[in-house]
Amino acid sequence: MAAFPDIPKIRYEGPDSKNPLAFRFYNxxxxxEGKTMKEQxxxxxxxxxxxxxxxxxxxxxxxxxxxxEGAQDTVDNAIRRVRVFFEFCEKLxxxxxxxxxxxxxxxxxxxAETNRNLDxxxxxxxxxxxxxxxxxxxxxxxxxxHPRYVHGAATSCNADVFAYAAAQVKKALEITKELDGAxxxxxxxxxxxxxxxxTDMKRELDHLARFLxxxxxxxxxxxxxxxxxxxxxxxxxxxxxxxxxxxxxxxFLRTYGLAPYFKLNIETNHxxxxxxxxxxxxxxxxxxxxxxxxxxxxxxxxxxWDTDQFPTDxxxxxxxxxxxxxxxxxxxxxxxxxxxxxxxxxxxxxxxYAHIGGMDTFAKGLKIAAQIxxxxxxxxxxxxxxxxxxxxxxxxxxxxxxxxxxxxxxxxEKGEAAPNRSGRQELIENIVNRYILPR
Ligand code: XUL
Ligand code: CO
Numbered sequence: 351m352a353a354f355p356d357i358p359k360i361r362y363e364g365p366d367s368k369n370p371l372a373f374r375f376y377n378x379x380x381x382x383e384g385k386t387m388k389e390q391x392x393x394x395x396x397x398x399x400x401x402x403x404x405x406x407x408x409x410x411x412x413x414x415x416x417x418x419e420g421a422q423d424t425v426d427n428a429i430r431r432v433r434v435f436f437e438f439c440e441k442l443x444x445x446x447x448x449x450x451x452x453x454x455x456x457x458x459x460x461x462a463e464t465n466r467n468l469d470x471x472x473x474x475x476x477x478x479x480x481x482x483x484x485x486x487x488x489x490x491x492x493x494x495x496h497p498r499y500v501h502g503a504a505t506s507c508n509a510d511v512f513a514y515a516a517a518q519v520k521k522a523l524e525i526t527k528e529l530d531g532a533x534x535x536x537x538x539x540x541x542x543x544x545x546x547x548x549t550d551m552k553r554e555l556d557h558l559a560r561f562l563x564x565x566x567x568x569x570x571x572x573x574x575x576x577x578x579x580x581x582x583x584x585x586x587x588x589x590x591x592x593x594x595x596x597x598x599x600x601x602f603l604r605t606y607g608l609a610p611y612f613k614l615n616i617e618t619n620h621x622x623x624x625x626x627x628x629x630x631x632x633x634x635x636x637x638x639x640x641x642x643x644x645x646x647x648x649x650x651x652x653x654x655w656d657t658d659q660f661p662t663d664x665x666x667x668x669x670x671x672x673x674x675x676x677x678x679x680x681x682x683x684x685x686x687x688x689x690x691x692x693x694x695x696x697x698x699x700x701x702x703y704a705h706i707g708g709m710d711t712f713a714k715g716l717k718i719a720a721q722i723x724x725x726x727x728x729x730x731x732x733x734x735x736x737x738x739x740x741x742x743x744x745x746x747x748x749x750x751x752x753x754x755x756x757x758x759x760x761x762x763e764k765g766e767a768a769p770n771r772s773g774r775q776e777l778i779e780n781i782v783n784r785y786i787l788p789r
Contacts, residue, residue, distance in 0.1 A: 392684030394446035489526030494539025504561035542588030559606035613642030643683025667715025
């Protein structure tokens with residue numbers, strides 16, 4: 351039985367459409383910068399929010415109406431849910447999905463039983479992937495929900511928990527390979543601490559690095575060729591998470607010899623929790639060769655936690671796409687909607703409205719970013735701002751021809767630096783608005 355019988359396949363109808371179940375900007379076959387929108391954006395649906403989000407919060411019970419859910423979290427129920435999920439992706443026209451191991455199948459009473467549950471569900475996931483053509487952007491293991499991970503997983507003070515986590519990631523890598531995943535994400539949900547009084551930070555980070563090296567070695571052994579990602583987040587659930595932001599992650603990866611094997615999966619709401627914005631994090635990763643994928647969502651700056659809302663801000667998506675286009679596109683990463691409908695949006699149809707809005711805002715952001723790049727006006731202003739480095743003393747410094755003594759001599763002769771020029775921020779913002787608000 352179809353889970354969404356009243357919902358048609360979502361189609362592109364163009365900017366004038368008022369149909370809430372149609373795209374106004376996401377036209378999957380339209381070419382932007384030499385690729386189709388589908389290839390440029392690589393949209394992905396997150397299994398955990400879309401299928402497992404209940405609407406519960408610390409103050410209240412679940413609210414989501416999901417008629418396909420049974421009373422118990424059984425393997426049969428999990429299989430029924432998988433079929434609903436692929437019907438959703440198919441109707442939406444999302445080419446990818448992402449999942450945690452524990453999203454798709456219930457945990458058993460032993461690791462062996464849990465793995466059997468997983469195998470039974472993965473079989474159906476594979477079938478549905480073949481039926482619909484929806485592909486796996488990345489897989490991951492949930493190393494944070496179960497009480498055993500109370501002190502962390504790879505950074506736990508309990509060596510047995512490290513071993514359990516290793517076994518869990520081994521299996522998650524196997525199923526990600528089985529499902530031909532384009533990547534695998536490590537989000538350090540509880541890899542951090544609450545108080546340094548009881549924490550040996552150096553030892554925990556050494557363990558985390560050892561764990562990630564084991565993952566790299568095992569991927570090689572089984573022939574998993576997908577991209578590994580670290581997903582930075584500064585806090586929540588722990589007070590201080592080790593993968594704080596792009597800079598902390600890159601430093602960690604370099605320190606422990608892991609840099610060649612990892613890129614970053616940057617999430618908007620995590621960036622803002624770290625006191626950055628997403629374009630800062632993307633640019634920082636990009637300039638050092640660590641730009642990987644994006645977990646697309648948005649936070650609420652009036653709330654201090656990870657609200658994971660669907661992105662509907664055109665400035666936000668334009669900025670994200672500008673960085674990705676600059677660094678050569680998203681593949682093998684994608685735009686994964688790590689986003690959930692509000693607790694108050696409890697009907698199944700809200701899942702469609704939410705994803706349509708996010709996809710359309712990204713599609714329009716992509717088109718605007720491509721137009722900004724094609725016109726080159728912002729690039730020219732940027733180049734002009736640094737033009738003192740293109741000739742004369744600037745070019746000589748960049749070429750390594752100077753030291754403090756020669757620069758002192760230069761300035762003693764000159765007497766004073768050349769005057770500064772305006773940064774023109776307001777002009778630039780007005781130019782950007784010409785693209786965002788053309789008429
Ligand atoms: C949590 C978060 C995770 C990761 C995958 O804030 O973003 O869902 O994306 O574990
Ligand atoms: Co995420």
